[in-house]
Amino acid sequence: MAPGSKVFFRLTKPVIFLLGLAPFIxxxxxxxxxxxxxxxxxxxxxxxxxxxxxxxxxxxxxxxITPLRRxxxxxxxxxxxxxxxxxxxxxxxxHFLNYAxxxxxxxxxxxxxxxxxxxxxxxxxxxxxxxxxxAITSTRGMMRRLGKRWxxxxxxxxxxxxxxxxxxxxxxxxxxxxxxxxxVILALLLxxxxxxxxxxxxxxxxKSSN
Amino acid sequence: MLIRTPKNYLxxxxxxxSVYAKRRQFLKFAGxxxxxxxxxxxxxxxxxxxxxxxxxxxxxxANGRILTGVKKSPLSTSExxxxxxxxTTYNNYYEFGxxxxxxxxxxxxxxxxxxxxxxxxxxxxxxxxxxxxxxxxHALEExxxxxxxxxxxxxxxxxxxxxxxxxxxxLEPNSNAKFVSxxxxxxxxxxxxxxxxxxxxxYVEGLTIAEAMHPLSLIAVGLYGRELPNQNGAPMRLVxxxxxxxxxxxxxxxxxxxxxxxxxxxxxxxxxxxGFYANVNPEVDHPRWSQARERPIGAGLFAGKKPTLMFNGYxxxxxxxxSGLDLRRNF
Numbered sequence: 001m002a003p004g005s006k007v008f009f010r011l012t013k014p015v016i017f018l019l020g021l022a023p024f025i026x027x028x029x030x031x032x033x034x035x036x037x038x039x040x041x042x043x044x045x046x047x048x049x050x051x052x053x054x055x056x057x058x059x060x061x062x063x064x065i066t067p068l069r070r071x072x073x074x075x076x077x078x079x080x081x082x083x084x085x086x087x088x089x090x091x092x093x094x095h096f097l098n099y100a101x102x103x104x105x106x107x108x109x110x111x112x113x114x115x116x117x118x119x120x121x122x123x124x125x126x127x128x129x130x131x132x133x134x135a136i137t138s139t140r141g142m143m144r145r146l147g148k149r150w151x152x153x154x155x156x157x158x159x160x161x162x163x164x165x166x167x168x169x170x171x172x173x174x175x176x177x178x179x180x181x182x183x184v185i186l187a188l189l190l191x192x193x194x195x196x197x198x199x200x201x202x203x204x205x206x207k208s209s210n
Numbered sequence: 211m212l213i214r215t216p217k218n219y220l221x222x223x224x225x226x227x228s229v230y231a232k233r234r235q236f237l238k239f240a241g242x243x244x245x246x247x248x249x250x251x252x253x254x255x256x257x258x259x260x261x262x263x264x265x266x267x268x269x270x271x272a273n274g275r276i277l278t279g280v281k282k283s284p285l286s287t288s289e290x291x292x293x294x295x296x297x298t299t300y301n302n303y304y305e306f307g308x309x310x311x312x313x314x315x316x317x318x319x320x321x322x323x324x325x326x327x328x329x330x331x332x333x334x335x336x337x338x339x340x341x342x343x344x345x346x347x348h349a350l351e352e353x354x355x356x357x358x359x360x361x362x363x364x365x366x367x368x369x370x371x372x373x374x375x376x377x378x379x380x381l382e383p384n385s386n387a388k389f390v391s392x393x394x395x396x397x398x399x400x401x402x403x404x405x406x407x408x409x410x411x412x413y414v415e416g417l418t419i420a421e422a423m424h425p426l427s428l429i430a431v432g433l434y435g436r437e438l439p440n441q442n443g444a445p446m447r448l449v450x451x452x453x454x455x456x457x458x459x460x461x462x463x464x465x466x467x468x469x470x471x472x473x474x475x476x477x478x479x480x481x482x483x484x485g486f487y488a489n490v491n492p493e494v495d496h497p498r499w500s501q502a503r504e505r506p507i508g509a510g511l512f513a514g515k516k517p518t519l520m521f522n523g524y525x526x527x528x529x530x531x532x533s534g535l536d537l538r539r540n541f
Contacts, residue, residue, distance in 0.1 A: 031511060040311060041292075041300035041507045042363060103505075105514040110500065118498055171498070173361065174479060175308035175408050 004076035016080060020087040023054050024094065044102045051095035052124075056164050056182055058088035063161060063189045070196065082138050085157070089135040092128050092164075120170035127163035130156050158193075161186055265354055265368035267435035269294045274436040277350055280370050285426060286354035287523075292365040294434055296508045301441045302359065303460055304408055305394060305401035313441035316402050322438075322445035322461070331467040334382035341445050345431055347380065348372040352435070353428050353449070358490045358522045360454035362515075364504040369449055370432030375423045383419065383467040391416040391472035392448060393464035401461075409475050415459035416472030416486070417450065420531055426451055426524060429462075452524040454488045485541040489532070490522035494541050 002008060027050055029035035031043055039046040062084040069077050104110050114121045134154055136142070143150050165186050169179040267276045271294040291297075299314045306313035306320075325341040354368045378390065396412035398404040404411050421427065428449040431438055438444040443460025450457050456476050466472075476484035483497050492502045503515035521528050532540075 039511075041296040042310070042505065043511050044505065045363075047511075102511060103515075110503075113500065117495075117500075120498060175304075177406075 003074065009076075009079060013080070013083070016083060020058070020083065023050070024091070027051070044098065047098045048095065048103060051091050051098055052168065055088055055090075055092035055095050056161075056168060058084050058091060059157070059161050059164060060182070060185055060189065062088055062157065063186070067189065067192045067196075086135060086138060089131045092131055096125075096128050120167050123163045123170065124167035127160045127167060130160050130163070134160075158190065161189075265291050265352065265434060269434050271295050271298075272434050272436055274433075274439060276436050277370055277432045280350045280352050280432070280435055283351045283353050286352065286368075287356055287366060289354070289356070289366045291354055291368045291434075292508045297365060297367055297433060298439050298441055300365075300507060302361075302455065303403075303441060303443070305403045305411075305413065305461070306441065307403045308408060312403065317440035320400055320440040320444070322440060325445045325463075327446075327462060328464045329381050329466075330464065332384050332386040332469065333467045334384060335380070344377055344380070344429075345372065345446070348376045350432065351428075353430075355426075355428075355449060355451040356522050356524075357449075357451065357455055357458075358504060358518065360456055360484070360488065360496060360501075362496075362499060362501060362504050362518075363507050364518075364522075365507045367449075368434050369428060369430040370435060370438075371428040371430035371449065373425060374427040374429050374448065375425065377429055377465075378419075378422055381465070381467070386469045387419055387467035388469050389416050389418055389467075389471055390422045391464075391466045391468060392459045392462050393466075394459055395461045395463045409479055412463075413459060413475045414472060414478075415448065415457055415474045417457075418531075419467075421450070424528060424531065426527055452490055452521040452528045454490060456484070457488050487532075487535075487537075487540050489528075489537065489541075490518060491520060491537055491541070492518040493520075494538050 026036060027039070027047060030037070030039050031047065062081055065077050065081045065084070069075055100106060100111055104114075115125050116122070134156060137146060137150065137153060146153065165179070165183050168182060169176055172179055300310045301313040302310065303313040303317070306316040323341060327339045327341070327344060329336050329339055350370050350372065352368060352370050354366060356364060357367050358364045383390075392415050394411075394413035395401060396404065398411075417427070428451075429446050430443070430449045431446050433439060433442055438447065443458075446462055447460040448458045448462065457474070471486060474484075474486060476488075477486055490501075495501050501518055504518045505515050506513060519525070
């Protein structure tokens with residue numbers, strides 16, 4: 001079973017899928033007192049924070065794939081990227097639904113005012129809305145249909161990651177240590193890309209000047 | 211009318227602690243496997259029923275020395291108090307960490323006593339006071355108060371304490387004393403959260419002398435009829451129920467009477483978001499979230515929010531303190 005072989009994917013993909021779903025199942029079990037220590041005195045807040053963090057974690061994992069491929073030469077890693085991206089969307093969507101249904105009780109006016117008046121919610125909501133076209137166009141068919149435009153559209157992920165991290169940073173009352181960790185990881189991931197692009201341009205320039 | 215006198219209960223209605231303990235023991239023997247889970251459920255139900263009738267020390271999970279001679283107070287709300295577990299595991303107390311569950315975990319080894327409070331400034335009786343010097347001369351009262359956090363959640367807490375006014379009278383402030391400021395203990399070896407400078411330690415809070423003398427202002431030394439748990443601010447803390455929770459400073463080691471308005475810790479940290487008054491006000495939003503509604507802690511996943519009341523429901527008693535003050539500017 002060589003990495004990158006058909007059998008390899010057939011075995012590892014379900015495992016990664018279950019691992020991706022595990023935090024959600026664990027939260028649900030805790031919420032209904034079926035496993036774990038429960039969600040504490042404020043379960044709605046706990047769900048809000050945890051689903052948000054998981055959304056961001058999966059988004060950052062998605063962004064890890066390309067640099068990892070370059071460093072390791074394991075080009076087949078790309079085959080997991082869509083699933084990670086869709087998990088980022090899934091957790092972000094649950095994060096929003098928890099906010100809209102359990103936290104705000106589907107109070108449309110309150111939600112609208114939050115989105116308009118609270119900058120950190122404006123940022124988060126923008127990120128979620130931008131994730132929707134990416135999730136819809138994540139299928140192989142859409143990739144084919146969009147061709148070159150697919151890559152352009154999906155480069156929105158950088159903006160979304162910045163919005164998400166910023167949203168996390170701004171909602172903290174005072175202690176921004178956790179949010180800073182996410183911001184630093186995101187910054188590193190963006191820097192490796194800029195660095196790579198610059199090297200490529202230098203290479204192309206060198207070639208053309210030769 | 212927001213003050214209601216608590217309902218009177220016959221002492222026979224309240225489950226005696228020894229009966230309760232025996233029942234627990236019986237259940238331990240009887241409760242095996244699935245049947246045990248069912249029985250434990252029934253038992254928990256009856257204990258909750260007893261605890262709403264009695265906000266005293268028999269509430270499930272309670273620990274700590276039982277305080278004696280505690281009087282009931284007409285200033286208590288008749289709303290059901292939150293559970294011991296809610297009140298002692300969900301705390302904002304950055305001296306023991308910034309996450310809600312941190313104080314419960316990190317304050318376990320804190321030894322509040324012996325304790326001394328340094329009294330300074332414009333008063334006739336400055337000096338160092340032992341905990342007992344400030345607490346023993348006064349009668350303990352139970353005050354069941356609403357607590358509204360600036361983060362838009364709320365609880366109902368059965369404090370045991372002394373009116374702050376009684377302690378202030380004991381210290382005899384003079385006519386220069388326009389404000390009272392308080393400081394929390396600053397000792398990173400006892401309060402591990404102080405190793406990180408998230409706030410400019412020590413924590414400082416303050417009240418106008420009129421606010422401090424108001425009958426609702428309390429120095430709490432207990433919870434549910436027992437001595438105050440460490441994570442709730444042992445051995446003594448302020449409780450000002452019409453203000454956001456951060457005004458109610460914990461583990462007080464200094465009381466100072468002064469002419470100048472003190473700069474409180476949160477105001478110093480983020481002046482655009484936290485003011486000196488910090489009165490609960492549903493009409494003035496925090497810059498980053500609405501204060502119109504609040505989430506009652508302990509109501510479960512599907513309970514939703516409820517409207518926040520002006521001055522946290524204590525408007526009848528305290529609104530006169532602020533007549534003529536622009537509450538939007540003086541947030």
